[in-house]
Amino acid sequence: MSRFNLNKGDRFQLKKSEGLTKLQVILGWKGGADLDACAFLLNEDGVISNDADFVYYRSENRDEAFDKEKFGNKRLWRMKTHPMSSDGSVMGAIDDTGDDEDDAADASEEMYVNLDKVDGSVTEIVFCVTIYEEKTTFGSVNDPYISIINEETGDELCRYDLKEKFKNETAVEAGKLICDEEGEWSFEATGKGYTGGMQTLIDIYA
16 A cells, blocks of 8 residues: 655545554654654643643553562563553553664654544544753754554555754654544644753643
8 A cells, every 4th residue: 555645734534434443653763863752642622631641651551550570660660561541542652762873773663543442532642752862952853754554454554754944842743643523533744843842742732
């Protein structure tokens, strides 16, 4: 299946009638920076309803409960388990630090979405990336993109290569899933940059 290459503001329809319910979301870039992927599950007011609907690498809600005998401590627990939304519909990325990668190497973080599990109060799922290192901005990040894949077939449905010339930004909203009044979903390429890193996103959506 050939993919659709999106420009900023474009939308791609995800029709449940065609079996598009399980998605893989890849946020990728060229190596040389440590980026963290996260997602916000927003209600009709444009904010999260509870803390677990901010899915990121330090989330307390995960796909496996903390077991001290198995993991030893919470740091190792977070390293080996996936963050998860309160309804179980969004599975977050295990952090890829990219420590051993050079500027030309590919790096990415992956998230998974099951549209059948999304709580009825959720109207948007926003996918973002933030920069971990101090004094580093998206001006030094090469070829960022977001790709939406049919998890069950492996087909890439659409891709948005962020061509915006981010310079001082430390957080980027790459794209979002939007649910309409009929319960149908679409993906929109957004490409919005912010300064202030992850905290700025929290201030907006929480």
